[in-house]
Amino acid sequence: MRFLLIKFTLIFLTYLVVLLYFCIFTYNLPLLILFICSILLALFRKYYLMIPILIVFAVFFLLxxxxxxxxNENQPKNLSKIELIPDTIQVNGDLLSFQGRMNRQKYQVYDTLKSLKEKEFYQNLSQNCQLSFTGNLEIPEIQRNFNGFDDQKYLASQNIYRQITIQQITNVEIKKNFDLHTLRRKAIVWTQNHFPKPMSDYMTGLLFGFLSKDFNQMSDIYSSLGIIHLFALSGMQVNFFIDWFRKILLRMGLTRERVNLVQIPFSIFYAFMTGLSVSVLRALFQKNIRLTSLDNIGVTTLVLMLISPKILLTTGGQLTLFYAFVISMLNHSFSNLNGLKKC
Structure with missing residues (x-):
């Protein structure tokens, strides 16, 4: 689909916005040169309306x-309380990790569990709570080895600039407030307690986008069974759930127009239940944006950069969008080929 009034395709606009994005967030001279050449090409083709759009995105990215x-610069020097985000709890042996909030800042928290009772408490915790503790507030480690993991960069992509290593928890205050983090955590805990392994890992991974530490230990087995792709970056389960959701509503007698309207809030709810996973968000947007293949991935990419501006700073975000772009290109090529055969 071409927007004839403005004489340029959405995918070309998306290409320029992505180049602009990386020029601002990860300054790179070759990318800057490529961006300038692409802008000159757009001007040569008289795509003048692209310029104000790019300026708007540039101001947004710079902000x-x-x-x-x-x-990053206005982080506290010490902290004694943290509000635990329940659906980020991970227990690996005697190591506890989770994300927490305090004073509108997010933190990555680590603790060594002292007893089996304490371990069971956190494994089954499904409520909001505030922890009082003594510990160290530190800057996450940067990449030390070539091709090594950059913990600081990864956490910064989630708006986390400090990590906490707890020495001792002095008080746990259970909160009665309810939110979608709590609902997702309750669903994860219920699944883990009512289904045997590895079935519980399958279900929490596919339904809620939660992969426990046990999953990493079983990943070789999942690969040998040929199901590891189900937990990868494709978001392929989204199509399955959305299609079944639509079929159920249509069987109940709802019109397609109403099903399309109900599908949007269901998609938003499901996105939160999967922890706003990058691949699920991408798949949900593609499922709900009813445009042709290339325009679809173009609009999806632009919207994702607006609602989650750091999505392309993560490997997961880059891979899931690249995967979707390749599939869209193939669909576009095959549709053009079929059109030529019909002629």
Whole structure:
């Protein structure tokens, strides 16, 4: 689909916005040169309306980048309380990890569990709570080895700039407030307690986007069974759930127009239940945006960069969008080929 009034395709606009994104967030001279050449090509083709759109995105990206720098610089020197985000709890042996909030800042937290009772408490915890503790507030480690994992960069992509290593928890205050984090955690805990392994890992991974530490230990087995792709970056389960959801509503007698309307809030709810997983968000947007293949991935990419500006700073975000772009290109090529055969 071409927007004839503005004489350029959405996928070309998306290409320029992505180049602009990386020029701002990860300054790179070759990318800058490529961006300038692409802008000159757009001007040569008289795509003048692209310029104000690109300026709007540039201002937005610069604002996000400056806010990130400010948040990184305005971190507290010490902290004694943290509000635990329940659906981020991970227990691996005697190591507890989770994300927490305090004073509008997010933190990655680590603790060594002292007893089996304490371990069982956190494995079954499905409520919001506030922890009082003594510990160290530290800057996450940077990449030390070539091709090594950059913990600092990864956490910064989630707006986390400090990590906490707890020495001792002095008080646990259970909160009665309810939110979607709590609902997702309750669903994860219920699944883990009512289904045997590895079935519980399958279900929490596919239904809620939660992969426990046990999953990493079983990944070779999943690969040999040929099902590892179900937990990868494709978000392929989204199509399955959305299609069944639509079939159920249509069987109940709802019109297609009403089903299309109900599908949107269901998609938003499901996105939260999967922890706003990058691949699920991408798949949900593609499922709900009713455009041709290339325009679909173009709009999806632009919307994702607006609602989650750091999505392309993660390997997962880059791979899932690249995967979707390749599939869209193949669909577009085959549709053109079929059109030529019909002629």
């Amino acid at each position: 996000i980048n400056s806010l990130s720098i400010r948040d």
